[in-house]
Amino acid sequence: MAESAVKGSMRMENEPEKLAAAARAGDAQAFGSLYELYFDRIYRFIYYRCLHRETAEDLCSKTFLKALGGLTGFDSEKGSFGSWLYRIALNNLTDHFRKSGRFEVVSDVWELPSEQDPLFDAHNRLYWEKLKPVFDELEPAKKEIIIMRVWDGLSFGEIAELTGRSEAACKMTFKRTIVALRKSVPLSMLMLFIVFKQSVL
Numbered sequence: 001m002a003e004s005a006v007k008g009s010m011r012m013e014n015e016p017e018k019l020a021a022a023a024r025a026g027d028a029q030a031f032g033s034l035y036e037l038y039f040d041r042i043y044r045f046i047y048y049r050c051l052h053r054e055t056a057e058d059l060c061s062k063t064f065l066k067a068l069g070g071l072t073g074f075d076s077e078k079g080s081f082g083s084w085l086y087r088i089a090l091n092n093l094t095d096h097f098r099k100s101g102r103f104e105v106v107s108d109v110w111e112l113p114s115e116q117d118p119l120f121d122a123h124n125r126l127y128w129e130k131l132k133p134v135f136d137e138l139e140p141a142k143k144e145i146i147i148m149r150v151w152d153g154l155s156f157g158e159i160a161e162l163t164g165r166s167e168a169a170c171k172m173t174f175k176r177t178i179v180a181l182r183k184s185v186p187l188s189m190l191m192l193f194i195v196f197k198q199s200v201l
Contacts, residue, residue, distance in 0.1 A: 016081040024071040031071075035064055038082065042089050045152045049093055059096060063089040083161035086154070090162070134181070142177045149174050 016037065022030035042063055047056035066088050074084050135143055144163065148154045149170075156174070160167040 017076045020074055020081045031068055038085055046089055048151050059092045062092050079161045083158050086162055142173055145170055145173050146177055
């Protein structure tokens with residue numbers, strides 16, 4: 001029974017790469033399956049960094065269009081399809097923020113936008129004003145890993161590929177940071193993490 005579960009898990013892990021290979025060969029249905037598999041995750045990844053639905057939808061669409069047009073550049077031996085797709089999304093975010101003049105790097109989006117900022121959803125401001133102090137206490141590297149793991153739902157392997165750190169280092173940083181947060185952050189504040197996340201979709 002356990003062996004069967006392991007084999008099933010391995011098939012699921014290899015599925016995106018197989019679909020990507022088929023899509024690269026011209027199988028439109030295979031790319032459609034990749035779109036369905038990753039759309040929600042990529043949307044959330046972008047939304048948590050721009051906090052604006054229309055912008056997130058636009059950048060999400062651009063991410064998949066770039067992925068479709070750049071499939072020949074995907075090499076499964078260099079990393080997973082998911083990590084490759086997230087990297088495209090991250091590049092789109094960086095370009096967007098630089099063009100808008102709001103931020104120089106994506107990590108800066110965790111600064112609270114001004115009252116006049118049209119790209120910030122008003123219903124998220126109250127949540128963010130309470131959450132921001134928690135993030136301000138974290139070092140950038142720790143903040144990045146917490147966000148990717150808790151909000152983006154990325155595996156430690158994917159986080160390692162995106163950050164350039166080892167998987168073991170990502171796991172250790174996450175564990176130590178969560179332990180520290182539990183000791184210093186009120187339970188009500190931690191619950192806001194969940195509320196804020198659920199308000200996205």
